[in-house]
Amino acid sequence: MKQLHRILITLITGSFLLLSFTGKENQLTSEKLLGFSFNYEKSEITIHVVTTGCTVKTDFAFKVNSNSILVSRKKRDVCKAVPQAAHFTYTMKELGIDPNKLYNIKNKFIANPNLANIP
Numbered sequence: 005m006k007q008l009h010r011i012l013i014t015l016i017t018g019s020f021l022l023l024s025f026t027g028k029e030n031q032l033t034s035e036k037l038l039g040f041s042f043n044y045e046k047s048e049i050t051i052h053v054v055t056t057g058c059t060v061k062t063d064f065a066f067k068v069n070s071n072s073i074l075v076s077r078k079k080r081d082v083c084k085a086v087p088q089a090a091h092f093t094y095t096m097k098e099l100g101i102d103p104n105k106l107y108n109i110k111n112k113f114i115a116n117p118n119l120a121n122i123p
Contacts, residue, residue, distance in 0.1 A: 032065055032076035036120050037111045038089050040075070044103055047096045051075055054120035055090040057083030064092065066099045073101070074110040087117040 039052035053059060059081045067074040096103050114120060 032078060033080075034111055035064065035075045035077045036114045037075060037109075038114060038117065040109050040111070040113075042096075042103075047103055048093050049096060049099065049101065050091055050093045052089055052091050053077075054081075054087050054114075054117040055083075055085075056081050056087055057085035059090055061092040061094075066094070066101075068100045068107075071106060072108045072110050073099075087120055089117060 035051075035053060037051060037053060039050075041050045041052075042048075043050070051064065053064075063077055063079045063081070065076045065078050067076065101107070
């Protein structure tokens with residue numbers, strides 16, 4: 005009976021752990037931005053984000069709707085360096101942004117890079 009009890013507890017615990025970690029790496033999370041700028045002449049946008057050493061341009065996804073833009077992080081920066089600002093530039097064409105439209109940026113903005121990882 006005790007062995008059956010241990011097996012059940014192990015199965016239940018394993019199931020909870022599996023459910024809590026499944027798909028976390030592939031979930032998009034809304035990025036807290038230090039800044040977002042448009043350059044009409046170059047037809048580019050630049051995002052200013054926080055990195056702890058491992059953030060690259062391809063870590064971000066853009067959801068562009070009719071009048072809104074949301075920047076999401078596809079891959080978490082797991083490095084341990086001191087948080088600092090990083091800038092990444094994209095063409096409006098590659099993001100599907102019309103330079104002649106009005107847009108709302110849906111992300112939260114922060115001024116202090118140390119606040120980036122606080123929920």
